[in-house]
Amino acid sequence: MATLTVNFKNNSGLPDNLVSIGFVSGSTSAPFSISYPDPNLTQPLELEIQPLNQTKGAGNWYSLTDLSNGISISNFSGRIYVAYGQTWSVLNAGYEPAQNITDVNFFLRYDKMELTFNGNPADVADLTSIDYWSIPMQLETFLNGVSVQTDNGIKTGKTAEMIYSQLSAITTPPQSGLQNAIAAVVPGSFQQAPTQPGTGFARIIGPSSYPPIGGVPIIPYALFSNYIDYLIQDFGPGTTSGQVIPGLGNGTIATIAGHFNGVGPNVPTTGPQSAQSYNFTASVNSSGDITLTGTVGSVTGTTTIVYKKSDLISPSGIYGANAPFSINGGASQNPANDVYGWITGDLLAGFNIGAIASATKINSVQVGTMESSKWFTLPDTSLFNNLQQNSLYYNQYAAILQQLSDAYNFAYSDRFSPVLVSLDPSTVNTLQVSLFNVTTSS
Incomplete structure (x- = not known):
């Protein structure tokens, strides 16, 4: 042994x-x-x-x-x-x-x-x-x-004193x-x-x-309400698609798409824990609720996932990576170890690092136009204030620790570094x- x-x-x-x-x-x-x-x-x-x-x-x-x-x-x-x-x-x-x-x-x-x-x-x-x-x-x-x-x-x-003083300041x-x-x-x-x-x-x-x-x-x-309000103002219902960032606007704020590798050493062949691709359009309404509309490989037809603004800005939401959601109008549920938890991780990670509706260009491509799975290929030195000029539009706590420590600084740190x-x-x-x-x- x-x-x-x-x-x-x-x-x-x-x-x-x-x-x-x-x-x-x-x-x-x-x-x-x-x-x-x-x-x-x-x-x-x-x-x-x-x-x-x-x-x-x-x-x-x-x-x-x-x-x-x-x-x-x-x-x-x-x-x-x-x-x-x-x-x-x-x-x-x-x-x-x-x-x-x-x-x-x-x-x-x-x-x-x-x-x-x-x-x-x-x-x-x-x-x-x-x-x-x-x-x-x-x-x-x-x-x-x-x-x-x-x-x-x-x-x-x-130094530890740097961490102490910079975290304290925010x-x-x-x-x-x-x-x-x-x-x-x-x-x-x-x-x-x-x-x-x-x-x-x-x-x-x-x-x-x-x-x-x-x-x-x-x-x-700082609560993420400021970030969501910005998304409503510049990309929400009634705004012109493509006016700020190509493909975004009139409610659309991101594309949440990628591949989920499944759960465990013996990955199931069917169901939400099986390996499968997903492709969603993320949109924001005038109340700040986020809706994902698109497809999940294991499900026939269109799937709709809704996140309420009040749940997103709660400490357990975007910050805590545990924002509840409803699927196709069903009961509210928390992220689990399945494809819906992975999709939620894409969305919440995007908020934490400031990738959603980011106009920053990396290799001549604006980050806001990328599919969410591409965000995780970005250098960790390109996140946070490099994606959003306004410090209210990313996780300031994680941004400071990312520069000073190798420790987990938010729930999806391991997707980036x-x-x-x-x-x-x-x-x-x-x-x-x-x-x-x-x-x-x-």
């Missing part, structure tokens, strides 16, 4: 006993097999790691003092949490902290990475800042001591226009050293982590996770 050795390198400035690690499985039914050498024995005895949030209480946290000789993973798919100073407590079985001021763990400093290892060639790890940004990390893989691949939470030549003052919105920086009071920027620093919350509009805390990031580190056991047998301080460069 293949195993993966994971070592933790502490560059945080904190002593090992104040840096804690916890393991949260992505599924209660998935295999979970992680062990570590007993640090108190001369002849190491392998001890079994327990899931962090299995039962209510303090949680199964392991300090770096315990894990000084690393861990050995045989089967695990989920999140590895890191906490500086005080660890978050488990409020109930299966709990993970909510980015909400009513959560008792809200003001603590923690972060996470994601990893899947079951001894398969497709196994991967990644850094993610989609939900929030807090603890800078670095992933580096090795085969028999030789470095294979590196994923930098802070890109070479950049919600100070708040841009959402909603009453009582506050900056996305979470101050806190907890044991840590050295002193962080601000009066204690826990996290900067990403735009997708806020509750629905009307909830607390109130999202301070490599953010995954391979854990193929034929080419990798060790993963090193380096942990940094917010004022430290990797």
